[in-house]
Amino acid sequence: MNDYFAKALYKPTIDNYKVGDRQINYASLGAATLPTVIFFHGAPGSWSAFIDYFKNDSLLHMAKLIAVDRPGFGYSNLGNSEPSLDNQALLLKHILEVNASTPTILVGHSLGGPIIAKLAMNYPDLVNGLIMIAPSVDPELEPDEDWFRMPLHTPFLRWILPASLRVTNDEIYFLENELKSMSDQWKNIEVPVTVIHGYNDKLVPVGNASFAKTNQINAEYVDMVLIEDMNHFIPWSRPDLVNDAILKHLETKKALPRDNASSSIQK
Numbered sequence: 001m002n003d004y005f006a007k008a009l010y011k012p013t014i015d016n017y018k019v020g021d022r023q024i025n026y027a028s029l030g031a032a033t034l035p036t037v038i039f040f041h042g043a044p045g046s047w048s049a050f051i052d053y054f055k056n057d058s059l060l061h062m063a064k065l066i067a068v069d070r071p072g073f074g075y076s077n078l079g080n081s082e083p084s085l086d087n088q089a090l091l092l093k094h095i096l097e098v099n100a101s102t103p104t105i106l107v108g109h110s111l112g113g114p115i116i117a118k119l120a121m122n123y124p125d126l127v128n129g130l131i132m133i134a135p136s137v138d139p140e141l142e143p144d145e146d147w148f149r150m151p152l153h154t155p156f157l158r159w160i161l162p163a164s165l166r167v168t169n170d171e172i173y174f175l176e177n178e179l180k181s182m183s184d185q186w187k188n189i190e191v192p193v194t195v196i197h198g199y200n201d202k203l204v205p206v207g208n209a210s211f212a213k214t215n216q217i218n219a220e221y222v223d224m225v226l227i228e229d230m231n232h233f234i235p236w237s238r239p240d241l242v243n244d245a246i247l248k249h250l251e252t253k254k255a256l257p258r259d260n261a262s263s264s265i266q267k
Contacts, residue, residue, distance in 0.1 A: 004051065012054050012065070016075065019091050022082075025075035026095060029054050030064030035128075035250055036099040039067040040092075042110025042136075043171050044164040046074035049109070050235065056243060062250045064102070066095060070115065072167035079163030081170035085178045089118040096126035103128040105249045107242070109235050110204060111136050111171060113212075114179060121185045129249040130193045133234050133242060134204045138211035139179035141204075186215035192252075194223040194245040196238075198230025223248075 005011035012029040027047045037059065039050040047067035054065055069076040071091050082088050096104055096119065104127055108116035113135020120127040136142070193216055197209035206226065213222045225241055227234070235242055 001048075001051075005055075008055055010060070012067075014075075017094055019094065022071060022080070022091055023075070023077055024071065024091055024094070025069040026066055027051075027054070028064065028066045030060055032064060032099075033102065034062065034064045035103040035105065037063045037065050037105045037107060037246055037250070038095060038099075039065070040070060040106065040108040040112035040115050041068075041073070042112050043070075043168040044073060045070070045109075045112075048074075050107075052236075052239060053242075056239075059243065059246060062247065063105075064099070066099070068092065068095065070112070072170075073164060079166060081167040083170050083174035083178065085114055085118045085182065086122065088115055089122050092119065093123055093126070096123060100126055103250075105129040105131065105246060107131040107133065107246065108135060109133040110232065111175070113137055113208075114175075114182070117186070117189065118182060120191060121182065121188045124188065124190065127191055129191050130189070131196070131242070131245045131249065132193065132212055133196045134198065134201055134232050135195065135208055135212060136175060136204050137179060137215075138208045139176045139183070141207050141211070142176040142179070183215075187218050189216050190218050190220060192221050192223075192249060193219045194225065194249070196225040196227070196234055196241055196245060198227045198232065198234060200229050201232045203232040 010029060012027040014027050016023050016025045041049040047069050050067040053059060071082040071088055072080050106116035106119060106127055113132040114137050116130050120130055195209045195212045197206045199206050209224060213224055216222055
């Protein structure tokens with residue numbers, strides 16, 4: 001990290017906290033008086049998935065940036081998985097609480113999408129906006145992969161996987177049931193929402209974006225940004241769209257009534 005930020009005016013600080021016997025590691029940069037933007041990676045991943053955003057001057061002038069190692073990844077007890085979305089939200093709640101004095105926008109990619117949704121459902125007073133990037137949210141669109149994920153979840157075969165892939169397998173193996181368990185809670189999300197998804201996403205089908213829009217019926221608005229010829233890796237292939245979404249949330253907070261939600265197709 002030091003080499004990456006060697007020529008930057010500022011570099012993020014790395015910190016952690018504990019909830020019981022679990023440690024959560026995160027990077028942060030920016031003034032505490034600014035609104036907070038918190039990034040949540042997919043599976044596998046770590047906070048460094050969003051490292052480039054910490055060099056974005058337009059964001060740093062408007063927000064304090066935080067990126068988290070989700071439970072089981074990076075330096076948050078690598079290899080110790082937590083498939084329960086409720087438990088993950090509980091472990092991550094502290095970051096929202098310590099930044100509660102300013103508006104907080106959550107950005108989640110892939111499996112980070114249902115994580116930020118769960119945070120907004122469980123702790124609505126701590127969340128002011130959601131940006132869901134290629135989110136895995138529709139249980140009906142989860143692939144039928146039990147034939148190989150179930151054996152890899154057993155003690156007999158878990159050891160063959162690297163730690164980050166072991167956690168990834170655990171999360172994905174339970175994800176369909178976790179999503180089903182939150183199906184009646186989407187209506188509890190009332191903050192502005194942006195969904196960014198690619199039509200050519202082979203890992204998380206674009207139908208997940210439609211699910212997110214249809215089910216967040218009480219969101220202040222749901223902006224849909226759908227990208228032609230785009231795969232799953234939007235945070236790195238099209239950071240401009242992520243930046244634009246963040247800036248809109250920061251600048252407008254409550255930009256549109258729900259019935260005026262916009263939809264666009266990007267090329």
